[in-house]
Amino acid sequence: MVTQILKEEGILPLSRVRKEMVELAGGKGANLGELLSQGIRVPPGFVITSKAYSYFLDYNGLRDKIVSILKEEDSSEKASERIKHLILTSQVPHDLEEMIYDSFDELSRAVGKEILVAVRSSATAEDIESASFAGQQDTYLNVRRANLINMVKAVWASLYNERAIEYRKSKGIDSSKVEMAVVVQKMVNSRSSGVMFTLNPSNGDRNFIVIESSWGLGEAVVGGKVTPDEVIISKHDLKILDKRVAKKNMKIVYNQGNNVEVPLNGEESESPSISDEEALELAKLALKIESHYGMPMDIEWAIDADLKFPDNVFIVQARPETFWASKEKEKVKTTSATQPTERKILVKGLAASPGIASGKARVLMDVKESKDFQKGEILVTRMTDPDWVPVMKIASAIVTDEGGITSHAAIVSRELGIPAIVGAKDATKVLETGQEITVDATRGVVYEGRIIAEEPKQEHQGTSISGLSRDVLLSLFPVTGTKIYMNLGQPDVIEKYLDLPFDGIGLMRIEFIVSEWIKHHPLYLIKIGKPEEFVNKLADGIARVASAIYPRPVVVRFSDFKTNEYRGLIGGEEFEPEERNPMIGWRGVSRYVSQQYEPAFRLEVRAIRKAREEMGLKNVWVMFPFVRTTWELNKAIGIMEDEGLRRTADFKVWIMAEVPSVITMADEFSKMIDGFSIGSNDLAQLTLGVDRDSEILGRMGYYDERDPAVLRSMKRLIRIAHKYGRTVSICGQAPSVYPEVTEFLVKEGIDSVSINPDTVIYTRRLVASIEQKLLLRRR
Ligand code: PEP
Ligand code: MG
Numbered sequence: 001m002v003t004q005i006l007k008e009e010g011i012l013p014l015s016r017v018r019k020e021m022v023e024l025a026g027g028k029g030a031n032l033g034e035l036l037s038q039g040i041r042v043p044p045g046f047v048i049t050s051k052a053y054s055y056f057l058d059y060n061g062l063r064d065k066i067v068s069i070l071k072e073e074d075s076s077e078k079a080s081e082r083i084k085h086l087i088l089t090s091q092v093p094h095d096l097e098e099m100i101y102d103s104f105d106e107l108s109r110a111v112g113k114e115i116l117v118a119v120r121s122s123a124t125a126e127d128i129e130s131a132s133f134a135g136q137q138d139t140y141l142n143v144r145r146a147n148l149i150n151m152v153k154a155v156w157a158s159l160y161n162e163r164a165i166e167y168r169k170s171k172g173i174d175s176s177k178v179e180m181a182v183v184v185q186k187m188v189n190s191r192s193s194g195v196m197f198t199l200n201p202s203n204g205d206r207n208f209i210v211i212e213s214s215w216g217l218g219e220a221v222v223g224g225k226v227t228p229d230e231v232i233i234s235k236h237d238l239k240i241l242d243k244r245v246a247k248k249n250m251k252i253v254y255n256q257g258n259n260v261e262v263p264l265n266g267e268e269s270e271s272p273s274i275s276d277e278e279a280l281e282l283a284k285l286a287l288k289i290e291s292h293y294g295m296p297m298d299i300e301w302a303i304d305a306d307l308k309f310p311d312n313v314f315i316v317q318a319r320p321e322t323f324w325a326s327k328e329k330e331k332v333k334t335t336s337a338t339q340p341t342e343r344k345i346l347v348k349g350l351a352a353s354p355g356i357a358s359g360k361a362r363v364l365m366d367v368k369e370s371k372d373f374q375k376g377e378i379l380v381t382r383m384t385d386p387d388w389v390p391v392m393k394i395a396s397a398i399v400t401d402e403g404g405i406t407s408h409a410a411i412v413s414r415e416l417g418i419p420a421i422v423g424a425k426d427a428t429k430v431l432e433t434g435q436e437i438t439v440d441a442t443r444g445v446v447y448e449g450r451i452i453a454e455e456p457k458q459e460h461q462g463t464s465i466s467g468l469s470r471d472v473l474l475s476l477f478p479v480t481g482t483k484i485y486m487n488l489g490q491p492d493v494i495e496k497y498l499d500l501p502f503d504g505i506g507l508m509r510i511e512f513i514v515s516e517w518i519k520h521h522p523l524y525l526i527k528i529g530k531p532e533e534f535v536n537k538l539a540d541g542i543a544r545v546a547s548a549i550y551p552r553p554v555v556v557r558f559s560d561f562k563t564n565e566y567r568g569l570i571g572g573e574e575f576e577p578e579e580r581n582p583m584i585g586w587r588g589v590s591r592y593v594s595q596q597y598e599p600a601f602r603l604e605v606r607a608i609r610k611a612r613e614e615m616g617l618k619n620v621w622v623m624f625p626f627v628r629t630t631w632e633l634n635k636a637i638g639i640m641e642d643e644g645l646r647r648t649a650d651f652k653v654w655i656m657a658e659v660p661s662v663i664t665m666a667d668e669f670s671k672m673i674d675g676f677s678i679g680s681n682d683l684a685q686l687t688l689g690v691d692r693d694s695e696i697l698g699r700m701g702y703y704d705e706r707d708p709a710v711l712r713s714m715k716r717l718i719r720i721a722h723k724y725g726r727t728v729s730i731c732g733q734a735p736s737v738y739p740e741v742t743e744f745l746v747k748e749g750i751d752s753v754s755i756n757p758d759t760v761i762y763t764r765r766l767v768a769s770i771e772q773k774l775l776l777r778r779r
Pocket of ligand 1: 406507509560658678679680681682683731732733
């Protein structure tokens with residue numbers, strides 16, 4: 001007999017759910033309901049609430065059984081297996097089953113035929129965090145009526161995925177108390193789909209809505225598989241300003257359990273995939289979403305072939321656009337809503353860090369001349385090194401003559417979120433100090449004059465604007481099995497990126513702390529009797545990041561300065577020899593095991609110990625850079641252990657896989673460490689024998705991390721490491737720049753990717769779409 005409560009609250013149509021109802025409908029359900037209540041059309045559906053789950057547990061007497069399995073089994077793997085089996089083989093009470101079918105049939109009736117649905121987990125408040133950590137709660141797509149109840153049980157069972165149990169154990173959360181809601185939504189039968197932004201994604205201009213559209217499922221646009229049609233709409237009068245119909249060479253359609261790619265030619269490839277009427281309807285929805293969340297948004301949408309306009313226009317995901325929003329130094333074009341006029345191009349180079357900025361150029365050939373550099377000026381120089389960072393931080397854009405996309409200038413400006421063009425050959429000769437220029441670093445072009453006007457700085461107020469908690473906001477992003485880590489070196493910029501959906505820091509380069517906070521060479525500090533200064537400042541810098549994102553891990557990389565860079569530190573000249581080729585010289589582990597540097601390495605280890613033990617930041621792990629041989633690593637680990645740091649379940653030791661010997665000997669290295677992280681910048685350099693900073697070879701196309709030889713090495717490493725139960729990540733620039741490398745690595749089973757802050761959202765979405773495709777193929 002259905003209780004009254006179950007009747008009223010067991011199943012709720014999305015239209016009755018609101019954002020406050022996280023406990024009942026879970027984070028995802030609450031969000032979808034809230035969007036609907038604001039007139040933002042999402043695919044119709046209903047929520048099987050946590051009350052229904054509870055009823056199912058009680059009906060089958062599962063609570064006690066779950067408690068005793070959790071008690072009996074030490075191994076989470078075994079416990080997971082048994083509890084999942086229990087849930088999957090238990091009976092859904094007949095009355096609840098009937099309610100679920102009734103809701104499903106009602107959805108089908110509205111369409112006039114039996115529909116397919118998505119069955120999605122929707123974790124309740126206390127479990128949201130563990131859900132995103134476990135990364136494994138399930139979503140099933142294209143589910144038929146006949147399989148609906150099984151899939152609902154499968155989603156319930158996913159509460160007890162091994163990683164979820166593990167995580168809750170480590171947090172002291174009682175696994176038998178967590179609850180789960182399930183969202184069931186009509187699968188959109190996508191005639192067309194795509195993404196839209198409530199600003200112009202290429203320059204941050206908030207006067208526009210930009211829609212990208214193509215035929216079939218959205219993965220074609222999100223995954224960058226087609227050149228989409230583009231519609232630009234002005235926000236203030238909702239008029240279409242520009243419409244570009246692209247030649248779309250394929251579409252992805254759902255066919256008998258699989259997403260299949262269908263080649264297109266002839267009329268369909270060249271005709272517009274979206275009508276003006278539909279584009280304007282989407283723009284209206286975009287405005288509502290933007291005003292609801294109070295910030296620029298990045299939205300996925302679809303047009304359903306089964307329904308009539310305007311009921312066929314759906315929003316499938318909406319999340320804050322953070323790239324432009326978080327750029328504090330951003331200058332947004334606010335002056336005119338017209339198309340840009342012809343501009344004189346002064347120089348061109350590689351687009352290393354996207355964005356656009358106008359300002360006065362200042363050409364500096366030596367960092368010593370930088371005293372007069374004014375905040376907001378554009379730095380034009382030959383190449384940067386760590387000494388330049390303080391200047392880079394106050395520049396509005398950076399242009400360098402030399403360097404490729406893995407150069408110092410490129411890496412630092414991406415992290416700081418400053419537009420940068422590198423390898424612009426003779427920029428320092430063509431551009432003049434005081435000249436007004438515009439750096440369009442999305443296209444890699446420097447124009448004469450100011451194209452964009454300055455806007456007063458907009459304070460980013462985090463999540464409070466939307467009225468949603470940070471947890472709920474983050475639950476708007478897709479959960480991925482592959483962890484999405486972020487690269488970060490500058491402790492103070494972490495604040496700016498806290499709202500991004502990353503699972504940890506996969507590479508914390510400590511060189512920034514050393515050159516900007518400590519400033520002195522560690523051996524010099526030892527010589528003058530102040531070693532503690534090094535230890536304390538380094539520990540503080542690490543702690544700043546580790547505490548801000550606790551309990552997510554921070555993989556701190558021991559120092560990887562080259563001799564020429566160390567020499568730039570105060571007191572450095574005395575300790576650093578001149579090397580002919582520092583890039584392949586005394587760097588990484590070869591330093592730590594050398595008589596000269598070993599005392600300084602011990603200070604680095606002490607700083608890690610201090611962060612972990614004195615400050616209690618057990619989420620700090622370490623990584624050895626530029627590892628060449630097993631003997632040197634063995635010796636370095638020995639020194640670390642001598643300083644009291646040993647591998648444990650919560651202290652992971654990783655090495656960078658960037659010298660090819662690490663891959664050749666991956667089996668041997670696997671026995672010594674917990675994980676590898678691919679340093680694709682150096683791996684490409686050393687596999688191909690190409691100096692990563694050589695523009696001659698760069699321009700000729702030699703330096704390319706996508707080269708089959710490099711990809712083959714990465715694949716081999718994943719295979720061997722997994723054979724030995726070790727994890728593999730990547731922290732070089734490749735996945736931040738080439739989505740195809742990310743796709744390759746996810747398909748090869750990489751455990752995590754660590755990318756630049758500006759690509760976290762894009763990559764999370766990309767990885768989710770690739771994983772979904774893999775899952776569909778496997779079924
Ligand atoms: C790499 O080599 O890919 C890497 C991440 O290290 P770095 O760029 O600091 O050499
Ligand atoms: Mg490297």
